[in-house]
């Protein structure tokens with residue numbers, strides 16, 4: 001009996017590919033850049049399973065051509081790159097990688113919060129450029145982290161993991177979510193509030209929502225205008241959740257104090273993007289889950305989902 005065919009759109013650890021090869025013929029796009037659309041479409045036509053990244057668009061066009069396809073395993077917890085409804089209609093299983101990246105992403109979110117609030121990147125550049133002439137009372141002064149109010153928008157697993165870190169800094173943690181999370185409230189001492197109240201009262205506003213039709217452009221001119229002039233805005237979700245032009249204006253006109261951004265509407269963000277010209281923006285190249293251990297765990301979970309489905313079993317982490 002011939003083995004099913006799996007196409008992988010990026011190289012991952014050899015042992016993970018080897019595990020997949022026990023159940024499938026595997027072909028891997030050999031370059032460390034997104035596979036060209038035409039190649040992906042051609043490979044999808046022959047594939048029983050796809051191992052994809054958030055840089056690959058799995059839409060109706062692809063799904064219509066992929067007649068044999070049984071599973072799309074996304075190596076990410078977010079799956080806004082996949083038309084899940086179309087996949088479901090065609091009987092194609094979609095899986096993602098929850099849990100395994102929670103702590104690494106929460107670490108990064110908290111690091112970004114501290115780096116932005118305490119101006120670490122700007123201070124480092126200042127020193128290297130020879131600007132440090134003397135100690136001075138307000139030299140590179142930032143916003144306090146310890147004891148400040150953190151507002152988390154999108155209280156899922158990562159939000160809870162950030163809240164745990166924030167408690168170590170004696171922060172007052174508010175959250176806004178589609179549904180209140182009573183267990184998190186009891187165990188972490190976080191408090192649910194409406195979005196506008198969270199925006200008005202938080203010193204740090206951290207966006208962690210997935211990108212859906214409801215959250216696209218969630219933070220725009222109106223929401224930014226509610227924030228304190230000393231507020232730090234942080235986005236570790238998807239760039240599409242924020243109106244970047246409105247954010248640029250709010251930062252430029254100092255209506256909010258700073259922003260830390262791990263994600264952008266267009267990725268990679270063009271280096272001449274207006275947001276990157278601002279000293280009060282800390283910008284990162286979407287590295288929320290980027291530790292060696294976590295990325296291996298994500299790749300392994302995506303592969304395990306493929307192995308399960310192609311062996312006739314239930315997926316481990318279906319969307």
Ligand code: DGY
Nearest residue numbers: 075076077078288289
């Ligand atoms: C995800 O998993 O959705 C992140 O954005 C990448 O880790």
